[in-house]
Amino acid sequence: MTEYKIILPRKDFTIIASVQKRILAFIIDLLIFFFLILTPFLSNYYSISGIPIDKVGVDELLNNTQLYAIVSAGDFTSYSIFLFYLAGSELLLKATIGKRMLNLSVISKKGKDLSLMQLITRNISKSIAFFLLPFDAVLMFFDPEHRRVSDFISSTLVVENRKLIKKFPVVNEL
Amino acid sequence: MNEILKLVILFLLVSLLIISSSAVLGVFYSIPSGNVALVKLDGELVSFGSVLGSQSSDDIISLLEAAEDNPNIEAIVLSINSVGGMSVASKEVSNKVLNLSKPVIAWIREVGTSGAYLIASSSDYIISDELSMVGSIGSTMSYLEFSETLTKYGVEYESLSSGDLKEMGSLFKNLTSEERELYMDLINASFEYFLNHVIEQRNLTSEALSIVSDGRVLSGSQAFNLGLVDELGSWNEVVKELELLNIKDVKVEEYSVSGFFPDFSSFLDFKPSSVFPTYD
Numbered sequence: 001m002t003e004y005k006i007i008l009p010r011k012d013f014t015i016i017a018s019v020q021k022r023i024l025a026f027i028i029d030l031l032i033f034f035f036l037i038l039t040p041f042l043s044n045y046y047s048i049s050g051i052p053i054d055k056v057g058v059d060e061l062l063n064n065t066q067l068y069a070i071v072s073a074g075d076f077t078s079y080s081i082f083l084f085y086l087a088g089s090e091l092l093l094k095a096t097i098g099k100r101m102l103n104l105s106v107i108s109k110k111g112k113d114l115s116l117m118q119l120i121t122r123n124i125s126k127s128i129a130f131f132l133l134p135f136d137a138v139l140m141f142f143d144p145e146h147r148r149v150s151d152f153i154s155s156t157l158v159v160e161n162r163k164l165i166k167k168f169p170v171v172n173e174l
Numbered sequence: 175m176n177e178i179l180k181l182v183i184l185f186l187l188v189s190l191l192i193i194s195s196s197a198v199l200g201v202f203y204s205i206p207s208g209n210v211a212l213v214k215l216d217g218e219l220v221s222f223g224s225v226l227g228s229q230s231s232d233d234i235i236s237l238l239e240a241a242e243d244n245p246n247i248e249a250i251v252l253s254i255n256s257v258g259g260m261s262v263a264s265k266e267v268s269n270k271v272l273n274l275s276k277p278v279i280a281w282i283r284e285v286g287t288s289g290a291y292l293i294a295s296s297s298d299y300i301i302s303d304e305l306s307m308v309g310s311i312g313s314t315m316s317y318l319e320f321s322e323t324l325t326k327y328g329v330e331y332e333s334l335s336s337g338d339l340k341e342m343g344s345l346f347k348n349l350t351s352e353e354r355e356l357y358m359d360l361i362n363a364s365f366e367y368f369l370n371h372v373i374e375q376r377n378l379t380s381e382a383l384s385i386v387s388d389g390r391v392l393s394g395s396q397a398f399n400l401g402l403v404d405e406l407g408s409w410n411e412v413v414k415e416l417e418l419l420n421i422k423d424v425k426v427e428e429y430s431v432s433g434f435f436p437d438f439s440s441f442l443d444f445k446p447s448s449v450f451p452t453y454d
Contacts, residue, residue, distance in 0.1 A: 074199065
């Protein structure tokens, strides 16, 4: 019995990820951001800088420009690390951990792996899209391919993972 | 590459980024960790042209603002060793002290007179040594007048001015009675502000007021008896007062103007403060 490998073009097997799955993946990534990035980063940052952030009220923060700048710098840096995590996981694992857990991956619109430029534009545009989150969510619902702003900008798709290599036995009749 | 290995690499990279960036940023933005700010008011207080032995009101105000902005600081101790200075400079610092949200203790050491006392009176509590020099509530103005010296050496002073009073205060001519009166108005306005401020802040008796308003310098003990000072003592009493404010484990952070070398450039435009009404 001979075993043949038949490799089919990825696009033919593309199943667009559902909005529900994408939202769930986003929530998982947010939890990773909160517990594994933001919390350790800020606790280390505030303990080294000596800022008793638990004692600082909102009024004090808004009226104290120096303190506001310090807190903003921390927030900005932790968000940058989050973007690094997103780009890094898409580069190494082809999807963020949230997406991998739900069996989703990111591909280019042409059905290929992401190019470096797509990876960069996709993740940089996420920081812009972050401020347009409600618009982004609405767009995802109405777009037939459930694309977000960052998907449009970088020409990428989030798809369900399917086995792309099918192995099946063929009986050699000769 | 194995997926697990890729995940480990990603985890290590993100962890490294978290640790290194938080450490670098934390060191860059570190703030003093003490809970009590010690701001020193030493020497003559000026609003411009500070030289050795004097302090600019801008510097003192910025130190007070830095202490106010630091969330670790729970109280401010103003260590005073000053005979005062320019009236506006003293008033600026006094107003700043008055508007601070954190409690301020004025600790008068050797001397806290005139403008320095104006500032101390804006604080929440005043502690001085029994031997300290306190008070000197009033305003003064003086300058050297050379007109007779010039005449003696045959030098004639010619003055061309748009108005009769334009040149009042010139070092090369005597004051006319009108000029003297105008200067006295300025000095009295300055004195009235000072006195009203002390009355408002210290709630003095009329007897004490009549004593202190002649501008005399008092010892710490006399000042305490007249109500100009709340307590006699030194650093120990300051710490006790801080503890009464519920500040446990007092850790002092000294706030001072940074810079290794004194600013000699200001010698060039230095003008003696005494040609302006001063709380000296």
